[in-house]
Amino acid sequence: MARRREFDEDAFLARSTAVFWQKGYTATAMSDLAEAAGVGNGSIYAAYGSKPELFLLLFERYCESRVDIVRHAMADGATAEEAVGLFFRAVVADCAAHQPSWGCLMLNSLAELGRDWPEVAAVCARAIAAMEQLVDERLARDGIPEDGRATLAAEIVLVSQGLIQFSRVEDDPERLASIADSSLAHLAPALQAA
Structure with missing residues (x-):
């Protein structure tokens, strides 16, 4: 069963898109996304799986x-x-x-x-x-x-x-x-x- 997201998903996706857009896929770490969106790494992995899946x-x-x-x-x-x-x-x-x-x-x-x-x-x-x-x-x-x-x-x-x-x-x-x-x-x- 998927865990309930405890963050604003639209804001997270918009901020994460901006990070990938600015830095590129390879140079972007999950910690970059977490920092940009103010969301914990664990929450990101729980909600979206891996970096490739999220990307x-x-x-x-x-x-x-x-x-x-x-x-x-x-x-x-x-x-x-x-x-x-x-x-x-x-x-x-x-x-x-x-x-x-x-x-x-x-x-x-x-x-x-x-x-x-x-x-x-x-x-x-x-x-x-x-x-x-x-x-x-x-x-x-x-x-x-x-x-x-x-x-x-x-x-x-x-x-x-x-x-x-x-x-x-x-x-x-x-x-x-x-x-x-x-x-x-x-x-x-x-x-x-x-």
Whole structure:
């Protein structure tokens, strides 16, 4: 029988995600998580098992939250171009919220662990596929021709990931926004309905 958690689980998960995001999986010890969240090591092990089990739980939640950013952006905007612009702006705002930028836990973890930890690579692949599907569905709804649409959706997701990675070396949100706007301008012709 699972032990009742005697701590705020949402706060613990948020703080633990931040620690893994900032330090990386390998450099993070369970004691780091306990200290950041003010929770005892024993309580963490009792509630979540091992460090790998906890990380995978947090990682899946994080990746789902990234998919939600795409979902919300693709639901807004009068046109596909506006929706993509909103998506890029949401990415820039998210990067600006963490200064210095932490990059992306999904991409950081894929680089650190993906070759040796198939579950991490699989979670990333599912998240990216879901993002591309959401973009593709929005493009289809706005009359973008099927021929090349999946590639266009993948390119849009790739631009967002490039912005996130570039935020690790570029700390000026205005410059990131300018790059996002330039990318959108290059994509604009393909975002027009046939």
